[in-house]
Amino acid sequence: MRAPGVWNREMVEFIFCPSTATQILALPIPLHGGEDVLFWPGSVDGFYTAKLGYDFVSSMTAANTAGSSSSTPPLGNSLWKKLWSRYGLPRCKEFSWRICRSFVPVRSALARRGMAVDLICPLCGIEEETIKHLWLCCPASRSVFFAIPLALRLERFVSLPDFLHQFLAVASADAIAEWQTAAYVLWEARNKLVFEGRPFSCDAVVRRTLQLVQRPSSAQVSRQPGIVLETVWRRPEEGMIKVNVDASFKSATDSGSGLIARDSEGQVLAAAASYPVVASSPVLAEAWALRWAIILALELGFRRVCFETDCLLLFQRWQKPPDGVSYLMSILRECLSFRRFFDVMTLSFVRRSGNSVADLLARRASTYAGLVWVEEVPSEALPFVSADYLAFMPVQV
Structure with a gap:
């Protein structure tokens, strides 16, 4: 490693074949070290269950018995759920x-x-x-x-x-x-x-x-009982800074992160983009983006911060004690370890439509790699910033 939390890319790519090097570079490295542990990669928390083992054996059996060019291996549970979208x-x-x-x-x-x-x-x-x-x-x-x-x-x-x-x-x-x-x-x-x-x-x-x-129209979605919809950006409480963060996952070596920080008046304090983000899955890319946002917020001197993500799985795992041994749990524990440096540090969830600026910066991260804007955003993000500001502007009577 050249620096804490960063692989020596040149050495890894020199020693290993491209496919193996890509898998190695996608492994997260804690900033503060830690012991290597074995965990079950098929679960979010790293713990093995009989059901996960059965699913793994079933998928391997189906893949080995697939004989014709038109047959397809079964999809994972998360992909099947997306396939049956409403x-x-x-x-x-x-x-x-x-x-x-x-x-x-x-x-x-x-x-x-x-x-x-x-x-x-x-x-x-x-x-x-x-x-x-x-x-x-x-x-x-x-x-x-x-x-x-x-x-x-x-x-x-x-x-x-x-x-x-x-x-x-x-x-x-x-x-x-x-x-x-x-x-x-x-x-x-x-x-x-x-x-x-x-x-x-x-x-x-x-x-x-x-x-x-x-x-679905907005009226159709809003009628669903028991679902709280945060579809627009909302200002933080007075004295707080809201940092919206997002990741754009394309492949294990081609992903980016973006963030924007605004105060309770909706004024832009900072924006940034990071590229490349090396992660083996979309949720790990989101976790890496959150860790990057937390570290950058500290460097910018923010101490009362509400971070906001549109990754529901990341938000759900944040709310539970990260007692697993998977890569995701390791990154979350590291994120939580930074709490002692903040006066207030929270994480909330918003739908993609309320996270449009961070989403744009993440998708354009390869263009803006490593750039940080203070009290401004790139010109192509201005319409999204204005839309967020107008969506929650108090009505004048």
Whole structure:
């Protein structure tokens, strides 16, 4: 290590192959040292349970027995939950589940069951129609997924499982709903071509996808009982400083952090961006961002601070004693150890819409790497700062 909490990147990359070096560099290093311990990586707190062991063995068994190019390994629990997001139409969500489980009667699947069918894809007429081909490799489907607002570049992915795991890990609920709808409409258009002779049109598929995509209105969401929605930035109490922090996770070696600090009048005190953030998962990137924000707040002389994040899992773990042995618990314990340097230090949760400035700085961190602004923000963040200020400005009567 060159400095406390930082790997010697050059040495690690010189000694190990790229894939191993990436995994090593993604390991968090405590600033104050500590003993190495063994923990179960499949849980947030690091503790092993019989259920987690069963899930691990089941996933390994399914991966080893996957024989065809169209079959996909099961997704983790968190990714399955995102797949069944409430934002999509039920038939689109159910159909995306069938794609993930290889339960769609594409021509290769029908042939394996003894049916005499033409194996060539009816959309492109070039390759065998498999689930991987139809939703990843077919030129017609690639045109559709690139033409929808998501603008997916499917040629970047080598397999359907690779796409599903990467996409579901980082996509928002409405983005997943858009992909599910496009996948469903694509199959619908394919069937109309095969059984009714209707010509396939990329523009028609895109138009129907946009018609079917459902996004909940604010009125629909606010009627849900038992849910407290913080959808806008709120000023801290008088004498407190609110530091909004966020992380943008792209890969283990390509993530960034952003923060903005404001007082009870809504005035900007500081803003900053950090890049790269090396973390093995989105929640670890969020934890690293929080630790970075706490240290920077101390350096700026802030002593009464309310930190705010849009990572619900991080906030939930913060509220419980961090008695686990995982990487996340280690970072949280280190964050809590800084409390003695503050007069007041709290962490609250806000939805992404109330964390827009920090989110922007995190997504643009590679451009602003290492920059700190005092009493100002970069020009592209000014509209978001103004929107936050106006959203909670007292009404003049």
